[in-house]
Amino acid sequence: MPSLNPRQAEAVEHTGGPLLVIAGAGSGKTRVITRKIAHLIRAHGVPAHAIVALTFTNKAAREMKARVGTLLKGGSGRGLKVSTFHTFGLNLLRREVEGAGLRLGFSLFDAEDAATVLKEHLREHALADAVTPAAALARISRWKNDLMEPARAASTADDDFEAMLADLYGRYQQSLTAYNACDFDDLIARPVRLLRDDRDARERWQNRIRHLLVDEYQDTNGAQYELVRLLVGPRGAFTVVGDDDQSIYAWRGARPDNLARLRDHYPTLRVVMLEQNYRSSARILKLANGLIGHNPHLFDKRLWCDLGPGEPARVLVCRDEAHEAERVAAEIQHTHLTKDRPYGSIAILYRSNHQARPFEQALRALSVPYFLSGGTSFFARAEVKDVMAYLRLLANPADDAAFLRVVNVPRREIGPTTLQRLAAFAAEGELPLAAACADPLLGEHLPKRQLGRLAELAGLLAEQRSQAQAAANPVAAVRALVERIDYAGWCRDNAPSRAAAERRMDNVADLLDWLERLHREAAADAAKDAGSAAGTRLSDLVARLTLLDVLERQDEAEGGDRVHLMTLHAAKGLEFPHVYLVGMEEALLPHRSSLEEAEDAAARPETVADTDTGADTGADTGAGQTGIQEERRLCYVGITRARQSLTFTRARRRRRYGETVTCEPSRFLAELPAAELHQPDSTQRSDAEARAHGSAQLAALKGLFTDR
Numbered sequence: 085m086p087s088l089n090p091r092q093a094e095a096v097e098h099t100g101g102p103l104l105v106i107a108g109a110g111s112g113k114t115r116v117i118t119r120k121i122a123h124l125i126r127a128h129g130v131p132a133h134a135i136v137a138l139t140f141t142n143k144a145a146r147e148m149k150a151r152v153g154t155l156l157k158g159g160s161g162r163g164l165k166v167s168t169f170h171t172f173g174l175n176l177l178r179r180e181v182e183g184a185g186l187r188l189g190f191s192l193f194d195a196e197d198a199a200t201v202l203k204e205h206l207r208e209h210a211l212a213d214a215v216t217p218a219a220a221l222a223r224i225s226r227w228k229n230d231l232m233e234p235a236r237a238a239s240t241a242d243d244d245f246e247a248m249l250a251d252l253y254g255r256y257q258q259s260l261t262a263y264n265a266c267d268f269d270d271l272i273a274r275p276v277r278l279l280r281d282d283r284d285a286r287e288r289w290q291n292r293i294r295h296l297l298v299d300e301y302q303d304t305n306g307a308q309y310e311l312v313r314l315l316v317g318p319r320g321a322f323t324v325v326g327d328d329d330q331s332i333y334a335w336r337g338a339r340p341d342n343l344a345r346l347r348d349h350y351p352t353l354r355v356v357m358l359e360q361n362y363r364s365s366a367r368i369l370k371l372a373n374g375l376i377g378h379n380p381h382l383f384d385k386r387l388w389c390d391l392g393p394g395e396p397a398r399v400l401v402c403r404d405e406a407h408e409a410e411r412v413a414a415e416i417q418h419t420h421l422t423k424d425r426p427y428g429s430i431a432i433l434y435r436s437n438h439q440a441r442p443f444e445q446a447l448r449a450l451s452v453p454y455f456l457s458g459g460t461s462f463f464a465r466a467e468v469k470d471v472m473a474y475l476r477l478l479a480n481p482a483d484d485a486a487f488l489r490v491v492n493v494p495r496r497e498i499g500p501t502t503l504q505r506l507a508a509f510a511a512e513g514e515l516p517l518a519a520a521c522a523d524p525l526l527g528e529h530l531p532k533r534q535l536g537r538l539a540e541l542a543g544l545l546a547e548q549r550s551q552a553q554a555a556a557n558p559v560a561a562v563r564a565l566v567e568r569i570d571y572a573g574w575c576r577d578n579a580p581s582r583a584a585a586e587r588r589m590d591n592v593a594d595l596l597d598w599l600e601r602l603h604r605e606a607a608a609d610a611a612k613d614a615g616s617a618a619g620t621r622l623s624d625l626v627a628r629l630t631l632l633d634v635l636e637r638q639d640e641a642e643g644g645d646r647v648h649l650m651t652l653h654a655a656k657g658l659e660f661p662h663v664y665l666v667g668m669e670e671a672l673l674p675h676r677s678s679l680e681e682a683e684d685a686a687a688r689p690e691t692v693a694d695t696d697t698g699a700d701t702g703a704d705t706g707a708g709q710t711g712i713q714e715e716r717r718l719c720y721v722g723i724t725r726a727r728q729s730l731t732f733t734r735a736r737r738r739r740r741y742g743e744t745v746t747c748e749p750s751r752f753l754a755e756l757p758a759a760e761l762h763q764p765d766s767t768q769r770s771d772a773e774a775r776a777h778g779s780a781q782l783a784a785l786k787g788l789f790t791d792r
């Protein structure tokens with residue numbers, strides 16, 4: 085098997101039973117997955133549609149599909165299912181709608197929709213001061229990720245507060261059922277429940293899937309663990325690959341000990357460790373190993389490489405965030421112009437989205453093209469949410485969250501009192517709000533004028549809905565609706581400027597075009613996959629759209645030679661020749677929240693003693709350290725993205741909430757082996773600035789030639 089080392093080949097060829105590949109960053113875990121898929125199809129004749137590969141981001145799924153595509157020439161990979169866990173769950177629910185306790189055309193609620201539902205319940209029970217919707221949602225999410233139903237959550241609650249949240253959880257689930265909606269966590273929890281309780285469904289799926297592969301397995305949560313187990317069944321034909329040192333989703337319920345649990349559940353589990361790193365130079369690897377050595381480990385791993393020592397890593401100390409950004413931007417431009425370093429080979433990685441802004445400004449000022457993953461989501465924009473809400477209502481008339489969003493967009497003069505009466509009436513009759521609007525009995529509760537407005541809205545929705553259902557292309561009906569409500573006019577009247585109004589309409593146009601494209605794709609899929617009852621219903625399109633996060637969308641616009649800007653979370657699994665890991669300061673990385681957790685723990689006398697236990701191993705195992713450990717893993721993920729060069733930066737001061745604060749260097753810098761780090765002394769600051777100046781001149785010169 086070419087270009088696989090013996091261990092990798094062993095992992096690829098072991099196709100009969102359960103297999104775990106546990107290995108450090110850059111050791112070829114993802115390569116094992118793609119090669120194995122190709123091997124199963126080519127050498128074992130497994131049909132592509134009987135293989136399921138699961139990842140955590142849309143980008144990773146798409147890349148994997150593309151890689152397998154190049155390995156398998158000539159269409160034998162068609163029908164292969166590579167997707168995120170959530171997309172897989174959605175597809176399963178669409179095929180098993182009734183068994184899963186849903187009705188056709190169910191809605192997918194995002195975090196904001198879910199918060200709207202919770203807010204209603206909090207208000208109704210006068211709990212708005214007790215807990216925020218976001219905090220309640222986080223707790224509910226953890227219960228769901230641990231597969232705890234509301235009743236069990238209530239019976240295991242330790243105190244009144246937990247009991248109150250468990251009660252809220254129950255009400256929230258009832259609302260979702262009434263709205264015929266799922267939230268993101270349900271996309272995993274519902275399939276698990278279905279497969280657990282319904283033997284026929286379970287056998288159907290187990291027969292359908294001949295081999296299941298999971299990348300980044302360390303980030304699976306309890307529900308995802310169960311889902312994998314139920315899908316593979318007793319045969320256990322699966323391959324999972326992971327690295328406990330790269331587990332960075334504990335805050336979302338990820339359980340790296342899922343790696344260890346596998347051994348208990350599958351006694352025949354084969355474990356393969358990979359130790360050769362093919363990605364990074366020796367110095368980068370030493371830094372990575374040095375840092376992660378401060379964490380306790382589930383598995384002991386050694387990583388080596390034969391790529392040579394490489395360049396020393398640097399730490400640039402900057403005055404403030406603007407200086408940090410300018411220095412990095414200037415250096416990027418300089419190396420691009422003088423060393424022909426492609427912009428696309430460079431990544432700027434940071435802990436939190438808000439850190440991106442100064443870098444965007446600085447790069448723009450130097451006309452360096454860049455590409456930002458994440459940031460304000462396309463789907464968080466008001467105009468996109470408005471049109472999406474209309475879409476959702478057309479797809480699912482019971483979607484009350486969508487109804488409330490658009491009832492006065494454009495303005496219909498339907499006031500809060502009217503809405504409250506409508507809601508009370510709807511609740512009494514157990515009707516969705518949109519249906520209540522058209523109910524003949526509503527007239528007893530509302531004055532004529534208000535009634536007329538509501539009826540008009542209901543009529544509009546019903547009419548467009550039947551058009552959407554009748555049309556071969558439901559997107560045309562959506563376009564017609566946007567025209568009919570004169571959404572463009574509403575934008576003009578409500579945007580702060582004409583330019584802003586145009587931008588909003590551009591986004592709406594983008595959304596519609598995109599929907600059109602998805603519709604075509606879905607139609608093609610349905611034609612190929614005759615077993616799917618999915619078709620191209622509007623609700624499918626809406627659900628697909630909701631699942632695509634901003635990364636996906638922006639990836640489409642990617643292309644061209646651009647610097648990558650992204651968070652450490654988004655960078656997982658990726659690699660870049662040159663990496664800038666910026667904002668290496670306490671409170672940024674490690675993130676403030678993890679520091680607070682550590683402080684809280686230290687303040688509790690009974691746990692203080694525990695902090696000593698890690699001392700002899702050098703590992704950070706003390707109380708309150710789990711957050712810090714996760715931050716350390718994030719830093720490890722960042723370092724191990726780099727192939728050739730790695731540059732850390734930090735600022736001495738930074739503006740935070742409107743005031744300038746002094747910043748401490750990140751503790752992680754001190755944990756790195758000093759011999760591998762080069763810290764140019766601060767007089768070089770002016771150096772970088774001089775370079776920036778020189779670069780600007782060079783750029784101007786280059787421009788002179790290329791413009792002609």
Ligand SMILES: Nc1ncnc2c1ncn2[C@@H]1O[C@H](COP(=O)(O)OP(=O)(O)OP(=O)(O)O)[C@@H](O)[C@H]1O
Pocket residue numbers: 087088089092107108109110111112113114115116327330361362363656657658659724
């Ligand atoms: N046997 C090999 N020969 C040559 N190159 C390899 C080999 N195995 C992996 N690589 C290369 O090493 C790099 C890292 O591989 P890959 O991304 O699969 O690692 P990984 O273990 O999944 O990393 P991460 O933990 O960051 O996800 C890739 O560029 C890949 O093409």
Ligand SMILES: [Mg+2]
Pocket residue numbers: 113114115299657
């Ligand atoms: Mg990988």
